Amino acid sequence: MVACVGAACNFERDYEIAQEPLFREIELCVRGSDYGATSWTTRDQAEQAAARLGLERGRRLLELGAGSGWPALFLATLSGCDVVLADLPLSGLRIARERAARDGLDSRCSVLAADGAALPFADRSFERIHHADVLCCMDRKREMLCECRRVARAGARMEFSVISLAREPAGDDERRLLQQSGPPHPDAGVDYAVLLKECRWTLLERIDVTGEFMRCMEVLIQESHARRAALVELLGDEDHAERLERRRCTCAAVERGLLRREIFFAQAAGPAARHGVGLA
Template identity: 30%
Template sequence: MADSVDLYNTTYSNLELTALEQVRVETYGEDLGQSSWLTADELRRFIAWLDLTPDSHVLEVGSGSGGPALFVAKLTGARITGIDINEHAIAAGTRMAHDSGLEGRVQFQQVDASLPLPFPGGTFDAIICVDAIIHMPGRPNVLAEWHRVLKDGGLALFTDSTVVTGLLTKEEIATRGSIGYFLFAAPGEDERLLQEAGFEVERADDVTENAALVASRWCEARARHREALLRVEDDGTYEGLQRFLTIVGTVSAERRLSRFVFVARKPGAGSELARQ
């Protein structure tokens, strides 16, 4: 059975390592400092759905290295608060915000987003959460908190990269879940939970293709840079991550595990749902 493997500590504490930068460029093309199935083109597409302006205040949940948040801030002028449970991720994001002169608009805080969020109700115009909700226990409470901290009429966008859409072996599930806490969802469950939390679901699109593509490119790029990676990863971590990426590539390409993006609105003050 698959042992647990560290992805995030190694990645976030070595973000500027040349080999890791090279792996990201070969994997994603445009390097945002991401550690997910997200490409820059996909993020541009997601952002266009949120109608962000320089007046918007966005919460990014599971913001990782902070690179995607900085990209969104540059693209839209919006103010972003990024939260992540990983201290190395917060340190990397804070450093990048400072280096790019965006520390006034983009800030990062170490927060466990499975717990009540440290923000007053109605703070944010939008919430973004890319490939991170799967790691948070208690999805009904997580979504209820998003609903609370959003302004009326605000939008939440998140990807769920572990929707079970086919047959999976015990080994495949264990390997897919080897990099931390994981929730696997049945199809339709995210939509049901969003509605239960008071959201109106506006979009549920299949974006599995990016996971299949990124996983296989990431695995191949890491193999090309194996020697340099083994200076920051031990053998077990290197092999464990290669197994993880191989399984993600296979189960995604075969659509047995799917990735969906959801956009959901907190109803505005005048709407029927807001009155319930």
């Protein structure tokens, strides 16, 4: 069966545009943050993640797909932990480094370009790992979860959010709807609980946050209508219309039960093999 795909994203450009004051005002309404976020993590969800992960001064957190720093820099500010931000788009990493400096996190934050499916870290380097809506933007999901396990210390905790395919599309109309919505790679092939077990993670908690995701999307659409003139001036009429249509399609996909957003909280289980995790 052909994997279901969604609309592609231009993260390099999105990170730059999201720093505009207008976009940060909208982000504050939608998520309660002003970092230029591309994930759908709300401030409340970030605070809950800090508590579940047991973040505190002296702990080292790896944030994958860190983008412009949300929620990793907020987690570091909130808890006092050290944080390593890893991602590929250089525009996001540059913005994150600048925000870390403004927030006084220079001594506790490092930034590097890295592929989540091929991490440049030694085995057992981290005791806490976090990523927000990253797996649904890449097709090498299993490889990334295995890499997370490889660099995780014994008993390490990991939390991530992900937008996934809740059911197979019924016909071409629903398949086209998914292609017009986000994220680009919602189809994991199997349930994430299965992927986690195969990559030697023990699932501790699974939280459905689809309702909150839908609320955020609806607020974003409302704000886009309310600020249409300013957004068109900034983006151009075509770009603004395309962005709005993609969000409408995502809402429609959620309403039809095609997409869902969940948070997974897991702990490293069993010995990780060097340079990879056995899938026995």
